[in-house]
Amino acid sequence: MFSAQILKTRREMKVDVSLQLAPGESVGLFGASGAGKSTVLTCVAGIEEPDDGRVKLGTVQFFPPSLPLHCRPVGYLTQAPDLFPHLTVGENVSFGIPRQLRATKEQTSWIETLRDRLQLGPLWRAPASLISGGQARRVSLARMLARKPPLVLLDEPFAGLDRQLVRELIDDLISWSRALGFSMIAVDHQAEVLRRLCPQRAVVLENGKIVQSGTWEELHKNPATSMLRALLAPL
Amino acid sequence: MKLNRSWFTRAGVALFALALLYPFTALFAHVGPWQWGPDVRGPALASIRVSLLLTTFAMVIIVALGTPVAAYIARRRARERVLWQALLLLPILLPPLALGILLTLAFGSYGTVGAWLERYGILMTNSATAFVTTQVYVGMGYYVLGAVAALDAVPTMLQKQAALLGLTPWRVFLRVTLPLSRLGLAVALSIAWVRAIGEFGAVVVTAYYPSGMPVQIWVNLQSFGLPAVMPLLVVFLAVALPLPWLIHVLAQRRRHV
Numbered sequence: 001m002f003s004a005q006i007l008k009t010r011r012e013m014k015v016d017v018s019l020q021l022a023p024g025e026s027v028g029l030f031g032a033s034g035a036g037k038s039t040v041l042t043c044v045a046g047i048e049e050p051d052d053g054r055v056k057l058g059t060v061q062f063f064p065p066s067l068p069l070h071c072r073p074v075g076y077l078t079q080a081p082d083l084f085p086h087l088t089v090g091e092n093v094s095f096g097i098p099r100q101l102r103a104t105k106e107q108t109s110w111i112e113t114l115r116d117r118l119q120l121g122p123l124w125r126a127p128a129s130l131i132s133g134g135q136a137r138r139v140s141l142a143r144m145l146a147r148k149p150p151l152v153l154l155d156e157p158f159a160g161l162d163r164q165l166v167r168e169l170i171d172d173l174i175s176w177s178r179a180l181g182f183s184m185i186a187v188d189h190q191a192e193v194l195r196r197l198c199p200q201r202a203v204v205l206e207n208g209k210i211v212q213s214g215t216w217e218e219l220h221k222n223p224a225t226s227m228l229r230a231l232l233a234p235l
Numbered sequence: 236m237k238l239n240r241s242w243f244t245r246a247g248v249a250l251f252a253l254a255l256l257y258p259f260t261a262l263f264a265h266v267g268p269w270q271w272g273p274d275v276r277g278p279a280l281a282s283i284r285v286s287l288l289l290t291t292f293a294m295v296i297i298v299a300l301g302t303p304v305a306a307y308i309a310r311r312r313a314r315e316r317v318l319w320q321a322l323l324l325l326p327i328l329l330p331p332l333a334l335g336i337l338l339t340l341a342f343g344s345y346g347t348v349g350a351w352l353e354r355y356g357i358l359m360t361n362s363a364t365a366f367v368t369t370q371v372y373v374g375m376g377y378y379v380l381g382a383v384a385a386l387d388a389v390p391t392m393l394q395k396q397a398a399l400l401g402l403t404p405w406r407v408f409l410r411v412t413l414p415l416s417r418l419g420l421a422v423a424l425s426i427a428w429v430r431a432i433g434e435f436g437a438v439v440v441t442a443y444y445p446s447g448m449p450v451q452i453w454v455n456l457q458s459f460g461l462p463a464v465m466p467l468l469v470v471f472l473a474v475a476l477p478l479p480w481l482i483h484v485l486a487q488r489r490r491h492v
Contacts, residue, residue, distance in 0.1 A: 045399060046399070047392075047395055068398070068404075069395060069398035069399050070398045070399070070401050070402055070403050070404070070407075072399065074399065075399070076396070076399050078392065078396070080392070082390070082392050082393055082396045084393060084397070084411060085415070086414045086415060095397070095400055095410075096400030096401050096402070098401070143400070144400075147400065147401065
């Protein structure tokens, strides 16, 4: 079970968000640019510290006190791929796997699955600094999933990827989430992408506050604000 | 056209290099037959040994103490960082002779620390300890300031991503920060090395003995004149240059960046 109450003042906006997720559940954080969606993710990941609140995954308390980043069992996919430029694609994907586990049959097979599903085979030995933006996104997704984190945070995970690949990746993420049991919190400004990725539930943010939460159908039928109505229009 | 411009630029840089190296033509000046007899050779070889050994030791101290300090400063906010940088500039801003005088007064027998160390048999003037201490003070600021710039250039988000992938801070440093900043760190170290090994003004006050190469050059000039200085200059260049140059070569063997 993941639960978070995050209070964070950023510039002139006060983010005040509460979230709860069951194991394996996924939730889409939806809202206009600057609504505070990414701030929620950075506070959960530990990139920045909330001013107040509480973040907990199972028995592991992330905050307070602030748990060091390396002790947080989360995978965080940022808007920029943030690959290690001095390593190859393969080394990036295996980066977070402890040396003693790398050679195990289970781990090798999982890495091979990620490599094949994300179409990284031909790039495997290529320097990470020399691949395209779309390829880099796939590598960073593989790197994050290689460790099988119980909580996955996705911040606009498919920016820069073509539609067909996005569809395939969403299907993969959903099936991996079911197979591995990880929970997902995803942020995207495209309602269509978020609805496919997190079909169960959406949480809508405006000016740092939750203005509505529920199923996508509920949101579509009775949008709480005119801005939300406009954002959901493409659906 | 492109080729012409490239050759024009190269010729410009070559001209700059020639101007920079022009003083070295003085090595061929007529100063009389170079002296390398036993009375010059013996002390010269001893000074080479002193300089190489003790400067290496000083560099180990500089890297061991300076790198964590640089890593700390590199992650501070701009206002705090400029304060630390001002402090680091102080020892390197002083004329070397003045630094030598201050070190002697602070660490000599009459200083609090010097008197305390002397009780334990550690002499802070005219000793290997004094030599190394002076070189550390002379080179530390150069290394730390250079290292701060090198470490600051590594994107913070890459380090945080590495930590989120389960790496402890030490392993993040070894696997991400160090490889991505090694060229800058190498430059900082080589500048500290050349500054320390060539130091005369401060060392001549604090550690006339054991004589390093710069002091020996001075002694040769006073005792035998230029003919005894020239061979020592050549030897100095031959022994002082390879290490910083090698550091640059190793650091530039970058993998993919």
